[in-house]
Amino acid sequence: MTRRPLARYVLRAASLATALGLWQVLTSLDIDLWLRFSQFPTVTDVAHALAGRLSGADYWTDLTDSLTRILTGFALAAVLGVATGVLVARSPLAEDLLGPVLEVVRPIPAIALVPVAILLFPSNEQGIVFITCTAAFFPVLVSTRHAVRALTPVWEEAVRTMGGGRLRILGSVVLPGALPGIFGGLSVGIGVSWICVISAEMISGQYGVGYRTWQDYTVVNYPGVFVGMITIGVLGWVTSTAVELLGRRLTHWLPRSSYVPGGRPRASRPLAAPVRADGDSERKTQPEQQGENHTEEARDEHLV
Amino acid sequence: MSTSSESVSAPAVPEQEAVRGTRLAFRGAVLGRPGAPVLSDVDLEVAPGEIITVVGPSGCGKSTLLRTLAGLLAPLDGTAEADGSPLTGPSAGRALVFQEDALLPWRSLRGNVELPLAIRGVPRGERRTRAEAWLARVGLTAQAGQLPHRVSGGQRQRAQLARALADSPRAVLMDEPFGALDAQTRSGMQDLLVEVLRGTGATVVFVTHDVDEALFLGDRVALLGSGRVAAVRDVPRPRDRAAFDAPARVALRRDILTSLGS
Structure with a gap:
């Protein structure tokens, strides 16, 4: 379920790009719906101003x-x-x-x-x-x-x-x-x-x-x-x-849990039948994994 | 103390090493936190090089007794003495092994074992050699660079043992060090403890709630109960697994269990 780092960076970049895109659309179309974007500079205006500033001292x-x-x-x-x-x-x-x-x-x-x-x-x-x-x-x-x-x-x-x-x-x-x-x-x-x-x-x-x-x-x-x-x-x-x-x-010494909260828990809403089946399969695999962890720990203990 | 002629099975403490241990004593001592005494009328002498185990129900003051000897608690009345002079505070000569994880989690096992040596001012190179030697003795060579939370509970307690013994203390105070371990690991640790203590000549005060552990390790067993030291009994053939079923040991075990139960 965990996304690879590259995929996560793409998501983050997309988040920023969407925000900029929304800004550009709202300001270039001079949207005036209670919030007034007509006086607002567009992204391109700001980009030009930034480019101008960057070249100055x-x-x-x-x-x-x-x-x-x-x-x-x-x-x-x-x-x-x-x-x-x-x-x-x-x-x-x-x-x-x-x-x-x-x-x-x-x-x-x-x-x-x-x-x-x-x-x-x-x-x-x-x-x-x-x-x-x-x-x-x-x-x-x-x-x-x-x-x-x-x-x-x-x-x-x-x-x-x-x-x-x-x-x-x-x-x-x-x-x-x-x-x-x-x-x-x-x-x-x-x-x-x-x-x-x-x-x-x-x-x-x-x-x-x-x-x-x-x-x-x-x-x-x-x-x-x-x-x-x-x-x-x-x-x-x-x-x-x-x-x-x-x-x-x-603080690299802090014990960090091996659980990676990467995957969205899509199965957590037991509403529709297929979703419930999904959740069941997850529930089944979990105890198995825990069992494995236990035996590994026990093996460690017996090394004493 | 046994003479050297009978010392085939039971390892006698050689005279010269026996002198290395600290003589610990309580005289008319009242022990506990200020305002909350848990033990009174404590009169107890621990001979240099002796291993004394302390048993009693939980909350009877076993840990209090040990922490007083470590110098972390002052007696409320009477005195606690080391080699005839009253204790004034903790000292590197009396190492304490804790029940729970007392290893510093940000130091590797090696770093933890090096710590008492660093405090004493041992140069870096020698520190490392001595720490590695101790880790090897407790079988942790492969884990020397690991952080404490990466190894098992038994391995952590072995590292604690190595840390306690690294600076050759004259007394080792142990507070239920194997209490959290499973039975199999525990008996392995007891054997290891006997093995690493051999030749150190250190006086050992070992607190436990396990009567069998107390009888296996101790030259003597001190029983705590109802706010005082109820009895101090000599153990026949200590540190000899074969003596487990010996009639004298069985009788002593029954006695102790009876008085703990009452």
């Missing part, structure tokens, strides 16, 4: 500016979030000292900190990094705290009975054991970071994808706005995929 300056801001802010947030999360989870004193402040600051949207950033930092640049960092900090902090608290106590006890001290426990048990949870937080964090870096650039930036997108809006250059939006989308996708891949590589 400004686009790449904007791109590197935004990337520098987000990567700096995100890296700071990752380090600070993990450190604070571990500290709060492991030390009741730290929890009492830092907990209340963190809980009060956490609900404030990072973008609402723009006035604070302007007051605190001598340059806009640092303010934007500060806002990006704050945005990603909390998801990382919270997930690290949960992951550290959920660690199996035996791991730590095992290392302690080997004579391991605090640093050894931190390096050999706490950090590697919490890594799956930490990466959950980093994945959420990178997404929130993009939202905040773009918003901050729109408000107070000079250069950057968010700044350019807002500029284009103010001069009524709609294709330009869409070029900005697409750029943000692609950059966000690339960076979160990078975080995801790194996480998967670092």
